[in-house]
Amino acid sequence: MREIASGQSSFIILLTPASQNDMKSMSKKKNIKNPEMSDKGKNWNVITGCEKFSDGCRNCYAEDVVEWLKGMGKEVYLQHGFNLTMHYDRIDWPLNLSKKPKKPVKSFVTDMGDPFHDKVTDRFIFKIFEIMLKVPQHRFYVLTKRAGRLGELGPQLPWKPWIWAGVTVESEKYIDRIDHLKKLSPEVNKFIMMEPLLSSMPELDLAGINWVVVGGESNKKMKFRPMKEEWVIDIRDQVKSADLPFMFKHWPGKTHNAKEALLEGKIWAEYPESLLVNMDWDADIINL
Numbered sequence: 001m002r003e004i005a006s007g008q009s010s011f012i013i014l015l016t017p018a019s020q021n022d023m024k025s026m027s028k029k030k031n032i033k034n035p036e037m038s039d040k041g042k043n044w045n046v047i048t049g050c051e052k053f054s055d056g057c058r059n060c061y062a063e064d065v066v067e068w069l070k071g072m073g074k075e076v077y078l079q080h081g082f083n084l085t086m087h088y089d090r091i092d093w094p095l096n097l098s099k100k101p102k103k104p105v106k107s108f109v110t111d112m113g114d115p116f117h118d119k120v121t122d123r124f125i126f127k128i129f130e131i132m133l134k135v136p137q138h139r140f141y142v143l144t145k146r147a148g149r150l151g152e153l154g155p156q157l158p159w160k161p162w163i164w165a166g167v168t169v170e171s172e173k174y175i176d177r178i179d180h181l182k183k184l185s186p187e188v189n190k191f192i193m194m195e196p197l198l199s200s201m202p203e204l205d206l207a208g209i210n211w212v213v214v215g216g217e218s219n220k221k222m223k224f225r226p227m228k229e230e231w232v233i234d235i236r237d238q239v240k241s242a243d244l245p246f247m248f249k250h251w252p253g254k255t256h257n258a259k260e261a262l263l264e265g266k267i268w269a270e271y272p273e274s275l276l277v278n279m280d281w282d283a284d285i286i287n288l
């Protein structure tokens with residue numbers, strides 16, 4: 001147990017099994033603020049820029065960040081703005097991470113765009129996977145709202161246990177993105193990202209899913225839509241009924257205060273075990 005900054009409450013981080021390959025579970029003390037999926041400054045922005053695609057995009061965080069970086073005089077963003085750009089010069093970035101880390105680096109394959117945007121070529125996506133195959137000591141999230149393309153191209157890609165496939169489902173209107181995610185082989189680690197959560201999700205079918213993450217809307221301009229506590233509680237209860245790990249990142253209008261992430265008085269920061277600890281992937285898995 002660890003005291004939160006207020007000194008009033010305590011919380012536990014639960015590490016929960018993600019798949020048949022990760023059948024162990026463990027609890028561990030850890031110093032956190034709001035739960036985060038990736039390591040600070042370690043997202044692999046090998047693709048930047050996008051276009052609005054669905055309701056969750058209205059106050060796109062990435063677009064704000066690009067504007068801010070332009071204001072800071074960052075040449076690459078002054079040049080490309082928020083137009084989709086495949087950064088060939090960043091393709092080898094994961095190879096420069098630690099070869100023998102104490103714990104894996106957790107990295108989104110871009111948090112400033114969408115890896116399955118239709119302007120990202122198949123060739124470039126395969127190249128990204130080629131690089132990820134070389135670094136099983138780290139963990140990658142390939143998250144998209146373009147679930148249709150994931151469902152078509154995804155089964156041809158060389159997923160491994162350290163490469164997680166995810167879809168954003170911001171409201172019930174987009175629940176069919178989960179069906180596209182499920183077109184990937186059962187061995188692929190799969191997660192659902194409900195951020196920004198914009199509606200209730202009363203009928204989730206979580207069969208074949210390994211992790212669910214919920215968060216409120218946040219962006220640099222502090223424009224955000226409301227998220228009802230009852231929606232989050234109901235989703236959490238469905239996830240826990242399915243015996244899956246659940247993460248609640250923050251309420252709308254995130255600040256870096258752990259109290260922002262309290263749900264019924266607790267921090268929910270459950271991770272699949274394989275995301276946090278070094279795993280010895282056996283040769284059969286490596287050679288899938």
Ligand code: SF4
Binds near residue numbers: 052
């Ligand atoms: S898909 Fe993501 S990066 Fe693209 S516009 Fe929507 S929120 Fe922004």
